[in-house]
Amino acid sequence: MGEAAAAIVSQQYKPRNPQQSQYYLCVEDHFESFELGYDERFSARYGFLRPYVKDVMLRYLDCGDLHGGFARIKCPDCGHERLLAFSCKRRHFCPSCHQKRVVEFGEWLCMEVVKKVPHRHVVFSIPKILRRYFLYDRSLLSDLSRCAWETLKSFHQCASGKENATPGAVIAIQSFGDFLGFNPHCHVLVSDGCFYETGSFKTAPKLDQKGMMKLFRQKVLKLLLAKGKITPEIISMLDTWKHTGFTVFCGDRIYPHDDTAMENLACYIIRASFSQERMTYLRDEAKVVYKAKKGREMKTFDASEWLAAMCSHIPNRGEQMVRYYGYYSNVCRGNRQKEKTDDTIPCIIEADATSPAKRKAWARLIQKIYEVDPLTCPQCKGTMKVISVIDQPEVVKHILQHLGLWEMQKRPPPKIKYPPSAYYADEQIPSYDNVDPDYPFEAYL
Ligand SMILES: [Zn+2]
Ligand SMILES: [Zn+2]
Incomplete structure (x- = not known):
C-alpha cells in the first residue's frame, strides 16, 4: 500500500459504527424472514408491504458503508485526503439520517419560516x-x-x-x-x-x-x-x-x-x-424489548413483529x-x-455576517450531530473539499481493495436482489436530490 493510500486508511471518517448497534443487528438478522412472512403474518393488520418500505430498509443497511460508494475529500492546503461514505437519507427508519433531517428542519424553520x-x-x-x-x-x-x-x-x-x-x-x-x-x-x-x-x-x-x-x-x-x-x-x-x-x-x-x-x-x-435508547434486542430469543417513553412499562415484540410495527x-x-x-x-x-x-x-434568528447558505451547509449539520467536522482537515484545520464521488461498483471495489478495506465488509451481500448500478446513481454529496420533501431543501442550495 502506498503512503498516500495508507494516510487515507488511517484518517477515514468514522463518526459512528451503525453496523454494531442493536437496532442494526435486529434489522439485518430479521429482514429476510420479515419480508418472507409479511403477507401471512402482518398484512391483515398493517396492509400490504409497500415496495418503498423495503427500499428504505435495504438502504438503511448500507447507510454509511464505504462499499456502497463514497466521496473522496481532500485538503487543498496540505493535501490530506480521506473517504466519506454515502448515507441513505431516508426518514424514520435510519436513525442517523432522520436525526440529520430533524436538526436541519429545526434550523430552517426558525430562520426561514416562523x-x-x-x-x-x-x-x-x-x-x-x-x-x-x-x-x-x-x-x-x-x-x-x-x-x-x-x-x-x-x-x-x-x-x-x-x-x-x-x-x-x-x-x-x-x-x-x-x-x-x-x-x-x-x-x-x-x-x-x-x-x-x-x-x-x-x-x-x-x-x-x-x-x-x-x-x-x-x-x-x-x-x-x-x-x-x-x-x-x-x-x-x-x-x-x-x-x-x-x-x-x-x-x-x-x-x-x-x-x-x-x-x-x-x-x-x-x-x-x-428511539434506539429505548430498545433492547435479545438476539438469542429473536425478540425486542421496548420501554415506554415515560414510566417503567415495557413491551416485548417478536423481532419481525417489531419491524412490521416500525414499517407502518x-x-x-x-x-x-x-x-x-x-x-x-x-x-x-x-x-x-x-x-x-x-x-x-x-x-427569530437575527441575520449575522455568515450567509444562510453557509450556515446551513451540510458539513456544519454533520458537525452539530456528531461533533466532528468531516470537512475540517485534521492536520492543518483547513477546509477539505469533495474532489470526486465514486459510485460505480467496480471502481468502489478497486479502490477499497487497493486500500485494504474491501475485506472489512461485515455484512454479506444483500440477499434480496436489486440493481446495484442504479442503487446510488442519484446520490451526490452534498446534493439533496431525491429526498423527501418535509421542507424545500432547494431553498438554500
Ligand atoms: Zn490540511
Ligand atoms: Zn441513513
Missing part, C-alpha cells in the same frame, strides 16, 4: 376506533392536517374579530403512539394570534380547548363520512360516548425571544418514530408530513419574498 411573535404547541388527536382508516389510506393524513388547521384558524379569526387576519401554522403529522402503535395525530406550531394585512400582529386570548376539540371532531367525522369510511350510524354511536376520544392539547405560550424553546419544539414535531410509520416516497398554513404557507411566504416584505416582521 416570525418573532408568540407561539404555542397544539396537539390534535383522534379516538382509537378511527385510526385504522388512516393506516390503510394514508392520503387521509393530509386531510387530518387540514381539519386541525381549519379549527385553529376559525378560533383565532373569531378572537381577532377580523376575517382577513390570519394565524401562521406549521403542522407535522406523527403516526406513532406508545409502543409504536398506529396513532395518527397532528403536532402544530401555531402563532399565538393573528397577522394583519398591515404587517402587525395581535396576540390571541387563551384558546378554548374544549370548543376546539368539538369543532375538530365535527370536521374529522364529516371528512370520514364524505370519504365513505364511516356511516351515519357510526357517528350516532360515537355521539353516545361520554368521552369523545378526540383531544386537543394546548401548550404554554412560547415567547418571541425564546429561540431555544422554538428550535426544540421544531425538532420535536418531526422526531423519529422510535415510514412515509411513502415524497409523502409530505409537514405542512404550512396561513401566514406561514408557501404561497404567503413566496409573495412576501417577491415583494421583499418578508423581513418586515423580525425573524
Whole structure:
C-alpha cells in the first residue's frame, strides 16, 4: 500500500459504527424472514408491504458503508485526503439520517419560516376506533392536517374579530403512539394570534380547548363520512360516548425571544418514530424489548413483529408530513419574498455576517450531530473539499481493495436482489436530490 493510500486508511471518517448497534443487528438478522412472512403474518393488520418500505430498509443497511460508494475529500492546503461514505437519507427508519433531517428542519424553520411573535404547541388527536382508516389510506393524513388547521384558524379569526387576519401554522403529522402503535395525530406550531394585512400582529386570548376539540371532531367525522369510511350510524354511536376520544392539547405560550424553546419544539414535531435508547434486542430469543417513553412499562415484540410495527410509520416516497398554513404557507411566504416584505416582521434568528447558505451547509449539520467536522482537515484545520464521488461498483471495489478495506465488509451481500448500478446513481454529496420533501431543501442550495 502506498503512503498516500495508507494516510487515507488511517484518517477515514468514522463518526459512528451503525453496523454494531442493536437496532442494526435486529434489522439485518430479521429482514429476510420479515419480508418472507409479511403477507401471512402482518398484512391483515398493517396492509400490504409497500415496495418503498423495503427500499428504505435495504438502504438503511448500507447507510454509511464505504462499499456502497463514497466521496473522496481532500485538503487543498496540505493535501490530506480521506473517504466519506454515502448515507441513505431516508426518514424514520435510519436513525442517523432522520436525526440529520430533524436538526436541519429545526434550523430552517426558525430562520426561514416562523416570525418573532408568540407561539404555542397544539396537539390534535383522534379516538382509537378511527385510526385504522388512516393506516390503510394514508392520503387521509393530509386531510387530518387540514381539519386541525381549519379549527385553529376559525378560533383565532373569531378572537381577532377580523376575517382577513390570519394565524401562521406549521403542522407535522406523527403516526406513532406508545409502543409504536398506529396513532395518527397532528403536532402544530401555531402563532399565538393573528397577522394583519398591515404587517402587525395581535396576540390571541387563551384558546378554548374544549370548543376546539368539538369543532375538530365535527370536521374529522364529516371528512370520514364524505370519504365513505364511516356511516351515519357510526357517528350516532360515537355521539353516545361520554368521552369523545378526540383531544386537543394546548401548550404554554412560547415567547418571541425564546429561540431555544422554538428550535426544540421544531425538532420535536418531526422526531423519529422510535428511539434506539429505548430498545433492547435479545438476539438469542429473536425478540425486542421496548420501554415506554415515560414510566417503567415495557413491551416485548417478536423481532419481525417489531419491524412490521416500525414499517407502518415510514412515509411513502415524497409523502409530505409537514405542512404550512396561513401566514406561514408557501404561497404567503413566496409573495412576501417577491415583494421583499418578508423581513418586515423580525425573524427569530437575527441575520449575522455568515450567509444562510453557509450556515446551513451540510458539513456544519454533520458537525452539530456528531461533533466532528468531516470537512475540517485534521492536520492543518483547513477546509477539505469533495474532489470526486465514486459510485460505480467496480471502481468502489478497486479502490477499497487497493486500500485494504474491501475485506472489512461485515455484512454479506444483500440477499434480496436489486440493481446495484442504479442503487446510488442519484446520490451526490452534498446534493439533496431525491429526498423527501418535509421542507424545500432547494431553498438554500
Ligand atoms: Zn490540511
Ligand atoms: Zn441513513
